[in-house]
Amino acid sequence: MQRNVVILDIDYVTYENKPVIRLFSKDGDKNIILLDDTFEPYLYVMADDLDKCIDEIQNNFDVVCIEKVNKKDFQIEKEFLKVTFNHPQELAKNRDALRDLESVVQIREFDIPFYRRYLMDRDVIPMTEVVAIGDKIDSFLDLDSNKQDIEIIKLTDELKRSPDYPREFRILSFDLEVRNPHGMPNSEIDEIIMIGVSSNFGINQVISTKTNSDCRDDFVNQMNSEKEMIEEFVKIIKENNIDIIVGYNSDNFDFPYLKDRAKILGIDLDIGMDGSDIRFIRRGYANAASFKGLIHVDLYLVMRRYMTLERYTLERVYYELFGEEKIDVPGDRIWEFWDNGGEELDNLFDYSLDDVVSTLKIAEQTLPLNLELTRIIGQPLFDVSRMATGQQAEWFLVKQAYFDNEVVPNKQGANFANRAAAEDNEGGYVREPEKGLHENLVQFDFRSLYPSIIISKNISPDVMYLGDVDNEEDYNISPEHGLKFKKEPQGFIPSVIDKILQERFRIKREMKASDDDTEKKALNVQQQAIKRLANTMYGIYGFPRFRWYSFECAKAITSWGRQYIKSSIKKAEEYGFYAIYADTDGFYAKYKKKDKRN
DNA sequence: CAGAAACGGGG
DNA sequence: GTGTACGTTTCTG
Secondary structure (H helix, E strand, O other): OEEEEEEEEEEEEEEOOEEEEEEEEEEOOEEEEEEEOOOOOEEEEEEOOHHHHHHHHHHHOOOOEEEEEEEEEOOEEEEEEEEEOOOHHHHHHHHHHHHOOOOEEEEEOOOOOHHHHHHHHOOOOOOOEEEEEEEEEOEEOOEEOOOOOOEEEEEOOOOEEOOOOOOOOOEEEEEEEEOOOOOOOOOOOOOEEEEEEEEOOOOEEEEEOOOOOHHHOOOEEEOOOHHHHHHHHHHHHHHOOOOEEEEOOOOOOHHHHHHHHHHHHOOOOOOOOOOOOOEEEEEOOEEEEEEOOEEEEEHHHHHHHHOOOOOOOHHHHHHHHHOOOOOOOOHHHHHHHHHHOHHHHHHHHHHHHHHHHHHHHHHHHHHHHHHHHHHHHOOOHHHHOOOOHHHHHHHHHHHHHHHOOEOOOOOOOOOHHHHHHHHHOOOOOEEOOOOOOOOOEEEEEOOOHHHHHHHHOOOOHHHEEOOOOOOHHHEEEOOOOOOEEEOOOOOHHHHHHHHHHHHHHHHHHHHHHOOOHHHHHHHHHHHHHHHHHHHHHHHHHHOOOOOOOOHHHHHHHHHHHHHHHHHHHHHHHHOOEEEEEEEOOEEEEEEOOOOOOO
16 A cells, blocks of 8 residues: 655664564554564674674674675775674674674774664655555554554555655644742642643643633633643643644653653553653753654754853743743742732733743744754654754764765764864954944855865865875865865765755755745745754864764864954955954954054 | 862743 | 763862
8 A cells, every 4th residue: 555654753663573663654644653674783894804704703693694895984995894683782782792803993883773774774754755655554563553543554665755745744832830839849749730732723722720810711721630631631632633742841841740740640641653651761861751753842952052042041032033021920939829819820821821832933933944954864853853963964974974885984982182182173263352332334254154164175084184295286285284185086074065055055046936935935944954054064073072073174174264264354454444353254344544553 | 179060941 | 772961150078
């Protein structure tokens, strides 16, 4: 059978000791889970004597297959061994011992999560429409299409891209209010008093055990108990075919709190597409709240990347985006408003609704860009919305490397030397602003300075030379440090940036040519997402924990950047301008004859 | 003063 | 989950 579905989420399960990829998808409002058992985990091995190495691996490990493959390592063609394991956990368990084998020089691509590998190798792009061909089956492990509202399809063909743009996603925002008279909320004793919900298809309500004055009770949904409130919330999610659920700091507050209260009250938060519970995924020291097939986006994390502010409270972020003040109730007084009732309770209801409506507005403003980033990067929205921009760039590059037949570099780790080198990098040129009120200023800035330098100077580790060279004219040589970058061939990272910037110009042309407003808007978001990604590429050289970390490349970029900005200031001075402030890629200047200071 | 711990957001 | 944030501020010995 054939189905057109939009891919929302992915994981894998184990069936008969083999990994099976599960793609959580939807066809309209029908939940579809696609199964693919044809993908196997692998890594690459670098060795001097490949045949000897094959023997050694075969004698020591239980692997599915070992094959010689031609790949590129920093553009140099090399023969690697591709070692395929039966299960991702087998790979994880054996990789250290494999690395330690005498004939093994190096292992590569051993730390790429299985589901990400699948998305990249099969070119399956989350949040896009695909054509799925396969056999409908009734049940698989804990999935049962007779008991659950799902259809299970075992894929028989590779997924193909659908030309259709996915329908608009159904977004629900939510927010909890808690009665906490003794300092910060404690989920063991402080009950939930309000659950606000708002959607982009008309839901706007506050679920509570109390209600407000008669004249304004249109948005309060009154329940008999906290237990009923949570059950109502679960019902709303289940019955409205929600694709994306958003909150503000919901990874760290709302969902952990809701889970605790649900447990105390004996309620299942079985909101997952397959009826599974909420789960918390460890991300370093923090947790991320996750459901199968229901994408949870914590906007707090998104906003921290989206804009530069001194603080990221919901209030501050909302003001920045929309220029409006939010209704405010101080957190430590919420319980008083609740207990006092009357007008104060009305205010609390208004506050609860305002919070959740604002959260939805922020989601509607920022999710389109994140959806486009998700499609460009090719990883799940859940992950992309929680990645630092450098990580986004890295996963994008890992996928590009796969298509360029490049083996990706290993992470070097933030060791002391790397960290020190990174800190040593001078950064952009800054001229401290001249004090005072300035009028009639002119502004100058470079368009995408760092990406342009990377491309024009071909700054990439695969074309970099540290020693002496015969033909200096074949190289771009950085100011200050004399780092050499071969002009030909184009380096891996410059080529990727070049490609995506060309894609950006193509989209911009298409945008100009279009006379459909909706299409124009969508294209505009796409080109913005690409611009963001391109501007982040510099970062991947500058931070030691990234795979393409190269402090030489980072140093070269900033040194050229300083040279360009300084020379343009100088040029401006020749025409009678005087820079009163400069930072990295631009400056402000006054028109004035050179004064005594110079 | 250096290294450890806390913080952010949320109520 | 083929895993273990992060950069900055405040506290403590």
